[in-house]
Amino acid sequence: MPGRKQKATIKEKLPTVRGELLPADGPLVAGCDEAGRGCLAGPVAAAAVILPEGFNHPLLNDSKQISEKKRDLLRQIIEDEALAWAVAMVHNEEIDRINILNASIRAMHLAIKQLTPTPVSLLIDGNRFHTYKEIPHRCIVKGDSIYRCIAAASILAKTHRDEYMLGQHERYPFYDWNKNKGYPTKAHRSGIETHGVTSVHRLSFKLTEKQTSIQWE
Numbered sequence: 591m592p593g594r595k596q597k598a599t600i601k602e603k604l605p606t607v608r609g610e611l612l613p614a615d616g617p618l619v620a621g622c623d624e625a626g627r628g629c630l631a632g633p634v635a636a637a638a639v640i641l642p643e644g645f646n647h648p649l650l651n652d653s654k655q656i657s658e659k660k661r662d663l664l665r666q667i668i669e670d671e672a673l674a675w676a677v678a679m680v681h682n683e684e685i686d687r688i689n690i691l692n693a694s695i696r697a698m699h700l701a702i703k704q705l706t707p708t709p710v711s712l713l714i715d716g717n718r719f720h721t722y723k724e725i726p727h728r729c730i731v732k733g734d735s736i737y738r739c740i741a742a743a744s745i746l747a748k749t750h751r752d753e754y755m756l757g758q759h760e761r762y763p764f765y766d767w768n769k770n771k772g773y774p775t776k777a778h779r780s781g782i783e784t785h786g787v788t789s790v791h792r793l794s795f796k797l798t799e800k801q802t803s804i805q806w807e
Contacts, residue, residue: 611650611738617643618673620702620709621739624694624716625653625747629772630782631765631791632758633679634690635751636697637743638705638712640673650741652734653748665749668742675742676704677750686794695720715740762788 614621624636647667649660656664669675678700680693688696699722702712712719712727715734719727730736734744752771759767764785766777787793 611646611741612736613643613646614641614713614737614739616711618707618710619713619739620674620705620711621713621733621737621741621743622698622702622715623734623740623743623747624697625744625751626772627690627694628774629792630774630778630795631682631767631788632755632772633681633751634685634694634697635677635679635747635754636694636701637675637677637746637750638698638701638709639668639675639739639742639746640705640707640709641668641739641742642671642673645671646738650738650745652732652741653744655735658752661745661749664742664745668745672742674705674707674709675746676701677746678704679751679754682790682792685792689794690792691718698722713737713740715744758790762790 618640620638620640622636622638624634626632626634647664649656649664653661678697680697680700684696685693695718698714698719702709702722702725709725712722712725713733714727714729715732717729717731719729721727730740733740735741755767755771759765765781765788766775769775770778772778782791
């Protein structure tokens with residue numbers, strides 16, 4: 591997905607929620623993260639980011655820990671200053687076919703494939719990954735709150751996917767996707783009960799009887 595070349599500055603200086611994030615260990619290390627695994631509708635998105643050595647920003651953190659406004663500002667800064675970045679999405683039909691874990695890893699592979707220069711190693715958020723073209727990788731649980739490059743990837747994956755779901759909300763306005771982005775909120779579940787599913791719903795994801803959480807087959 592092509593980058594937006596907009597300049598942005600953030601004047602406020604706030605500490606990150608978990609303290610100072612760590613730089614990658616060496617040059618040309620790509621951080622990878624995904625967004626949208628737990629949603630009932632829409633794609634899973636993944637980003638891969640290679641930051642320049644010395645890059646840091648006081649607002650940079652796990653995308654879940656900061657506001658939408660700050661995520662959007664950070665997206666512009668990351669896309670302008672990264673040595674390389676890419677976002678890829680795997681859509682609901684493929685999620686249903688290969689399951690959400692494999693779809694998340696596939697989205698990461700598709701994002702990594704777009705990077706120029708090619709990374710020499712990968713830092714992956716989470717505990718599962720399939721080796722990509724023999725590039726060494728390391729999985730780090732909650733890595734998006736530890737390493738800057740993974741945090742940057744989490745920002746891009748989240749903001750690009752949210753942007754996609756806002757577009758889908760224009761097509762299907764009955765599910766509150768402009769607010770929940772496809773996650774199983776009360777409004778989303780109510781929309782399914784009243785209007786049924788859409789072409790972007792994940793049919794392999796099922797609501798429990800109490801409709802408070804989801805499980806996948």
